[in-house]
Amino acid sequence: MLANRHRFSYRLILISLLTFETSRRLASGDSNDEACLTNLHQTLEDPSNNLHNWTKPFFSNPCPGFESNLHGVTCNNGRVYKLTLTNLSLRGTISPFISNCTNLQSLDLSSNAVSGEIPPQIQSLSNLAVLNLSSNRLSGEISPNLARCSFLNVIDLHRNGLSGSIPQQLGTLARLSAFDVSDNKLSGQIPGNLAMRNGNSPRFNASSFEGNKKLYGYPLEEMKSKGLSVMAIVGIGLGSGVASLVISFTGVCVWLKVTEKKMEEEEGKISHSMPDY
Ligand SMILES: *[C@@H]1O[C@H](CO)[C@@H](O)[C@H](O)[C@H]1NC(C)=O
Ligand SMILES: *[C@@H]1O[C@H](CO)[C@@H](O)[C@H](O)[C@H]1NC(C)=O
Ligand SMILES: *[C@@H]1O[C@H](CO)[C@@H](O)[C@H](O)[C@H]1NC(C)=O
Ligand SMILES: *[C@@H]1O[C@H](CO)[C@@H](O)[C@H](O)[C@H]1NC(C)=O
Ligand SMILES: *[C@@H]1O[C@H](CO)[C@@H](O)[C@H](O)[C@H]1NC(C)=O
Numbered sequence: 283m284l285a286n287r288h289r290f291s292y293r294l295i296l297i298s299l300l301t302f303e304t305s306r307r308l309a310s311g312d313s314n315d316e317a318c319l320t321n322l323h324q325t326l327e328d329p330s331n332n333l334h335n336w337t338k339p340f341f342s343n344p345c346p347g348f349e350s351n352l353h354g355v356t357c358n359n360g361r362v363y364k365l366t367l368t369n370l371s372l373r374g375t376i377s378p379f380i381s382n383c384t385n386l387q388s389l390d391l392s393s394n395a396v397s398g399e400i401p402p403q404i405q406s407l408s409n410l411a412v413l414n415l416s417s418n419r420l421s422g423e424i425s426p427n428l429a430r431c432s433f434l435n436v437i438d439l440h441r442n443g444l445s446g447s448i449p450q451q452l453g454t455l456a457r458l459s460a461f462d463v464s465d466n467k468l469s470g471q472i473p474g475n476l477a478m479r480n481g482n483s484p485r486f487n488a489s490s491f492e493g494n495k496k497l498y499g500y501p502l503e504e505m506k507s508k509g510l511s512v513m514a515i516v517g518i519g520l521g522s523g524v525a526s527l528v529i530s531f532t533g534v535c536v537w538l539k540v541t542e543k544k545m546e547e548e549e550g551k552i553s554h555s556m557p558d559y
Contacts, residue, residue, distance in 0.1 A: 289557070311343040314382040315362045319344055319352065321379035329534055332370040361385040363409075366452075369393040376415075378403040388412035392438070405430045413439040416462065424463070426451040429480075434458055439464040440493075448473055448497075453485075461486045469496030477501050 319341045323333065336352055344350050345357035356364035362383045368390055375398035378389065388408050392414045399422035400415065412432040416438045423446030424439065434455050444466040451477025452458070461476060468491075475485055479499050488501040498505045 311341075311345055312361055314384050315344055316341050316387075318362065318379050318381075318383035321357070321382075325375045325377040326367075326372050327374035328370070328372055330371040331365075332372070356388075358385070362452060364388040364390075366390045367394070368414075372396055376397075376401050380404060381406045385405070385409055387433075387518040388414075391413040393416065393417040397421065399537075400424065400428075400444075402427060404428065407431055408433075410505070411457075412436040415442065420444060421545040422446075424449055424452075424468075428452065429454055432456075436460040438462045439466065443467055445469065447471070448476065450475060452476060462490050463494070464489060464491060465493035467496075468494040471499040472497060472502060474500070 287448055295547065317332055318335070323341070326333070328336075329402065333353055340351045344352050344355055344362055345360045348357060348363070349442040350357050352363060354367040354370075355362055356366070363385050364387060365383070366388065369392070372391065372394040374396065380386075380389070380401060381403035386408070387409050388411060389404075389407075390412065392527060395415070395418060397419040398498065400420055404410070404413070405425065405427040406429065409514050411430075411433045412435060414436060417440070418441040418557075419438070419446065421423060425446055426449035428434075428437070428535050429451035435454075435457050437458065438460060440462040441464070444463070447469065447470030448468060450551070451460070451475035453473045462533070476490075486501075491502050
């Protein structure tokens with residue numbers, strides 16, 4: 283009797299333990315999303331405390347339902363699929379762990395003061411369709427491997443401090459419908475496959491590229507005229523150098539002549555003032 287009762291309570295304990303474990307699993311989020319958000323929160327600085335509810339308990343379960351408790355996080359099927367943190371005075375850098383948000387479709391950190399490089403790990407976000415990092419302080423180059431995110435629709439990197447050339451691989455992104463790298467420090471020739479489509483009709487016009495002093499080629503000004511102006515500047519420089527050399531040489535000659543003449547005159551004076559014996 284006593285033994286039976288014991289067996290029964292053991293079973294009860296076991297069953298409740300199992301139930302607890304299952305519900306705990308259901309209630310807890312994805313460890314990849316947790317790593318992504320935890321690390322992003324660490325590298326971003328939030329001086330205005332706009333991310334006040336980005337706290338540890340929420341990281342472990344960012345998507346309890348359709349809605350996330352975390353400001354700027356949108357969920358789909360229990361996973362983070364949109365991160366929209368625009369105009370929140372954020373600083374700091376983008377964590378390389380951003381790639382642990384493996385279901386991310388949209389990353390929008392526009393209009394902040396985020397600095398550092400665009401982490402190369404972004405290339406492994408294979409579902410990424412929207413990348414909007416415009417109006418920040420990002421530096422470094424745009425990796426050609428960004429083209430591995432083959433679903434990219436939107437690449438908006440305008441108004442940053444990005445340098446280097448525009449990788450021509452980006453022109454192979456078949457779904458790209460918005461591309462803006464204006465107002466950066468990019469250089470080199472604009473890849474033809476970004477500027478053109480089907481021969482002559484423009485894919486992205488000048489407004490996508492302007493505001494980069496050293497960027498050239500269609501749809502911006504061609505290098506030729508810029509090349510000429512560079513040659514002209516070099517020419518003017520060389521010319522004025524030679525001219526100033528000639529002028530100073532002439533000056534020295536004239537000065538020498540004058541002093542010679544003066545000396546002769548002095549000598550003459552001296553010889554004149556010398557009494558003749
Ligand atoms: C984050 O991603 C890296 C590389 O993709 C992986 O090795 C690591 O296990 C992930 N971290 C977590 C906590 O899931
Ligand atoms: C988190 O913060 C945002 C912005 O301040 C707010 O809209 C949202 O309701 C907050 N969510 C929770 C669960 O506190
Ligand atoms: C950005 O935020 C500031 C203050 O928080 C606000 O005044 C401004 O209108 C916002 N800008 C945009 C474009 O939403
Ligand atoms: C990127 O974000 C900025 C500011 O939030 C917005 O004005 C712009 O339209 C966005 N870019 C695209 C291509 O949607
Ligand atoms: C350039 O293209 C954008 C859309 O991609 C359009 O809004 C804009 O008017 C175009 N500018 C010119 C000068 O054609």
